[in-house]
Amino acid sequence: MLFNSYIFVFVFFPICLIGYYGLLKSRRPGAAAVFLTAMSLWFYGYFNLSYLLIMVCSIAVNYMFHKLLSNREPGKAARQDKTEQGAGKTAGFRSIPRKALMITAVALNLGVLFYFKYFDFFLTTVNGAFGTDFVLRGILLPLGISFFTFQQISFIVDTYKGEVADCSFSEYALFVSFFPQLIAGPIVNHSEMLPQFRAFDGKKADWERIAGGLALFVLGLSKKVLLADTFGAGVDYGYDNLAALGRADAMLVIFFYALQLYFDFSGYCDMAVGIGRMLGIEIPVNFNSPYQAVNIVDFWKRWHITLNRFFTKYVYIPLGGNRKGQGRMYVNLLLVFFLSGLWHGAGFHFLVWGMLHGVLYVATRFWLGRIKPRLLQKHAGIPSQKVHLQGQDLTGASDAGVTSRIGHKIMTIVSQIATFLYVSVAWVYFRAESITQANTLLRTACMGEMKRISLDLAECLRPDEFWYVLKVLHLDNLSFSRYILMFVILAAGLFLSMAGKNAKERVDCLKYGPVSAVVLVVLAVWCILSFSGVSTFLYFNF
Secondary structure, eight states, X not given: OOTTXXXXXXXXXXXXXXXXXXXXXXXXXXXXXXXXXXXXXXXHHTTOHHHHHHHHHHHHHHHHHHXXXXXXXXXXXXXXHHHHHHHTOOSSGGGSOHHHXXXXXHHHHHHHHIIIIIHHHHHHHHHHHHOOOOOOOOOOOOTTHHHHHHHHHHHHHHXXXXXXXXXXXXXXXXXHHOGGGTTTOOOOOHHHHHHHHTTOTTOOOOHHHHHHHHHHHHHHHHIIIXXXXXXXXXXXXXXXXXXXXXXHHHHHHHHHHXXXXXXXXXXXXXXXXXXXXXXTOOOOOOXXXXXXXXXXXXXXXXXXXXXXXXXIIIIITTTTTTTTXXXXXXXXXXXXXXXXXXHHOSSHHHHHHHHHHHHHHHHHHHIIIIIHHHHHHHHHXXXXXXXXXXXXXXXXXXXXXXXXXXXXXXXXXXXXXXXXXXXXXXXXHHHSSSHHHHHHXXXXXXXXXXXXXXXXXXXXTOOHHHHHHHHHTTOTTSTTHHXXXXXXXXXXXXXXXXXXXXXXXXXXTOOOSHHHHHHHXXXXXXXXXXXXXXXXXXXXXX
């Protein structure tokens, strides 16, 4: 079920909201939690009942491992494992060391993810490398499996570490299946959600939070329906007609996809947070204006924040983080970005995308930590300790004596634009179906024929409602009228993503009144009238 669908807006969510608060009002918090779980299972099973079976089995198996781990005290685990091994115990789960249980659970989760997401890719790679002819299975990828698999892995590992207090099966099932963040994140932690689920008793409808959640949902919906899908039409045309593109066309397609992906994914996350707020549950923010980042390190503190957090806690730190020297730290970072690329999709082009980010990330960390502090110290005579701290500052700010405020502002803008351009080029490998296709588009953007922008491409960014405005203004007969809307929409997308406030910031400072109400109603009605032409969210594929 899509957030941007008639059944969700007019059937599913009203039933969910009324039933949930009705049960809370009747002082039945346990029933309210079970009701939310049942609604979440309906939401997920609406796509495909086989998806639901896979997720339910995954929840049951992981909860079993959670119980096995939590029933044995973490503080006594090492001593108990040693005693059991020395005594030669072999019967029952209790004879299995806790670490072995944890590793088994994580391996099972990764194994399921590998089968559904990577098995055909693995066979294709083997066939290409060794000339074999293994038959591909054509396995259907369950929606959101990457997200709820990582979420359950984090829960198992935290249980092993003793960070998770024992929870009931109903709490765990709701934690995994909670529908706002089930399909495309954010990847939430137990410490963020379980305490909220346990606080249902006595909870009442907070109309101010509901209003804020509704506003955030409408803004996220507008990002998806009015912006992402509009840019997506131009992206689809470009990738379907690479041979016909000129240099300017290819550049526009690259920018269109960067904006499509941003408004699509951040729009989903805004809607997820908004739905959570309407239910009185706070979901972590997953985006913080990433296209306003001034370098790639800053970008990854703003883009898909919860995925970055997962890899930091469960991959980077266990590998040693920065505790084993600079060289080891850089290797660990590259491995994290390699895994990030692999997580996003089964294809070598995803690995290229991940490593493009990884290489620049490592280079930027080296610059900020080693080169820049020395340059500042050399030219300004600043104490090395203070310089080192400034070198870690992602804004690139320095004392007024080093550069003027105007010069600093200019450098910030240049850094932001350069980061956006690099990220946009890297997205080409993310969107393309192969490395060859990505290279073709980039080659066209750099060395393609200089010709007039394709009229067909411009037509893709011409929503009928805006075209009607041009007709009213008698601008539709001008020779360049087809391009007006394309550049207006592109400029609006660039401004909103690179200079404007994000949806959460707008809602947090929103003053509720007639004007804001009219704006939100107009946006909501506009989106609903456009539902017949919307697409699924891009991150559903991952």
